[in-house]
Amino acid sequence: MVPPPVTVRAPAKVNLHLAVGDLREDGYHELMTVFQALSINDEVTVAQADEPGIEIVGDGAELVPDDASNLAWRAVEALAERAGRDPDDPRVRVVIRKGIPVAGGMAGGSADAAAALVAAAALWRMEIGRDELSEIAATLGSDVPFCLQGGTALGAGRGERLVPVLTRHTFHWVIALDKGGLSTPTVFAELDRLRADGRPPRVGSVEPVLEALATGDPRQLALLLGNDLQAAAVSLRPTLRRTLRAGVDAGALAGIVSGSGPTCAFLCTDADSAVRVAAELSGAGVCRSVRVAQGPVHGARVIGGDDTPRPVPPEVHA
Ligand SMILES: C[C@@](CO)(OP(=O)(O)O)[C@H](O)COP(=O)(O)OP(=O)(O)OC[C@H]1O[C@@H](n2ccc(N)nc2=O)[C@H](O)[C@@H]1O
Ligand SMILES: Nc1ncnc2c1ncn2[C@@H]1O[C@H](COP(=O)(O)OP(=O)(O)O)[C@@H](O)[C@H]1O
Structure with missing residues (x-):
């Protein structure tokens, strides 16, 4: 019998604190970061299929590779290998619905990889613990283990070594999406350049x-939000200075570039304030669009529970 497709939702992240250390010999920087998962999501459906393939829909879909280089596809291949299946022919179809801005510093590709791992593990009814999934996740990208785990977490190493952080509060955010993306390696390289110069x-x-x-x-x-990559992101995209100022002028407690940017995240006092800040910021004409979000939220999860029958999404042909 053909198993039903599995759909998994995975969150975007913001780094509340991002301390970047020295460049390591492996090309990565040593990090100390605090991640928070936000209520902005991608959804990934993995379905058994005779005609394997990948399809991306939603905001910025045209910017995401729809071939074997896609991180969600690479996640399926990595898990197929662990499951003893042929990684070169995993016989699945993957559909990604983008809600997370692409190349925005919010870990969109990492969320897709985390979601694909959970979805493929459920589709193939694998007995695999979260720790082992997290190890596979770390081979795909530094942020992937966090997208799997969600919540709020302290990240060390290149960001993949996680310790959960307990929070008793829901925080309210306004997210300002920029017109284009920024490349993560370029932003790290710009920070190295700025540090060499001053x-x-x-x-x-x-x-x-x-x-x-x-x-x-x-x-x-709000007084403690900080991101070492912010200076580099602003250096590459000077208009971010105006965006950050506009959010605070609109009533946010503080604003920060999210990870490697260019998305900016504004912390607000409460949900009502976030709605007011979002309205004013979207009228200020400093960004492409504005969203309201809360954090922390959970990590990559099957939507509706493992045993709930789900309709086949129109894009997926099992
Ligand atoms: C900066 C952060 C902050 O959370 O996220 P984004 O803002 O891009 O989402 C992460 O460190 C990004 O993680 P991720 O996007 O998974 O990056 P990876 O694929 O592992 O690495 C891409 C490239 O970024 C640089 N990189 C990444 C992580 C790190 N600790 N040091 C680095 O120098 C390296 O040049 C690496 O080749
Ligand atoms: N599912 C994906 N698989 C592979 N690459 C992706 C995926 N989603 C986005 N990308 C690519 O990875 C790069 C970084 O995108 P993304 O992960 O969204 O941003 P960031 O690293 O800034 O958080 C972009 O060039 C984008 O085209």
């Missing part, structure tokens, strides 16, 4: 951020 400011220690998260006070957290 001393761009570095974020402080992470402990106060963890304390603010424990109290759940957005005002306290």
Whole structure:
């Protein structure tokens, strides 16, 4: 019998704190970061199929590769290998519905990879623990283990070594999407260049951020948001300075470039304030579009539960 397709939702992330250390010999930078998963999602459906393939729909779909280089496809191949299937012929069809801005510093590709891992594991009814999935996730990208885990987490190494952070509070965000993307390696390289030329400011220690998260006070957290990549993202995209100012002028507690950018994330006092800030920011003409989001949310999860029969989405032909 053909198993029903599995659809998994995976979240975007913002880095509340992103301390970038030195360039390592393997080409990565040592990081100390605090991730938070936000209620902006991609959905990935994996279906058994005689005609394998990948399809991407939604915002920015044309910017995402629809071949074997797609991270979701690579995730399926990696899991097929673990399942003892032929990784070169996994006999599935993958459909990605983009809700996360592409190349926006919100881990869209990583979310797709995390979702594809969970979906393929459920489709093939694999007995595989989250720890092992997380190990496979880390081989696909630094942010993929976090997209799997979700919530709020401290990330070390290149961001893949995670410890969950407990928070008692839901935080309310306004997200400003920029007109184009920024390439993550280019932004890291720009930071190296800025550091070789001078001393761009570095974020402080992470402990106060963890304390603010424990109290759940957005005002306290707002004072501590920090991102070492921000100077590099602003250097490559100077208009971000105006976007960051406009969000604070609109009433946000603080604004920050999300990861490698160019998306900007604004922390607000509460849900009502976030709606007001979003309305004013979208009228300011400084960004492509504006969304309201909350965090933390859970990581990659089957929608509706493993046993719930789901209709076949029109794009998927099992
Ligand atoms: C900057 C961050 C912050 O969370 O995310 P984004 O803002 O891009 O989403 C991450 O470190 C990005 O993670 P991810 O997008 O998974 O990057 P990877 O595929 O692992 O790496 C892409 C490239 O980014 C650079 N890179 C990435 C991670 C790291 N710790 N040091 C690096 O120098 C390297 O040049 C690497 O080749
Ligand atoms: N599912 C995906 N598979 C492979 N590449 C992707 C996928 N989604 C996005 N990309 C590509 O990866 C690059 C980074 O995109 P993304 O992960 O969305 O941003 P970021 O790394 O800034 O968080 C972009 O060039 C984009 O085309």
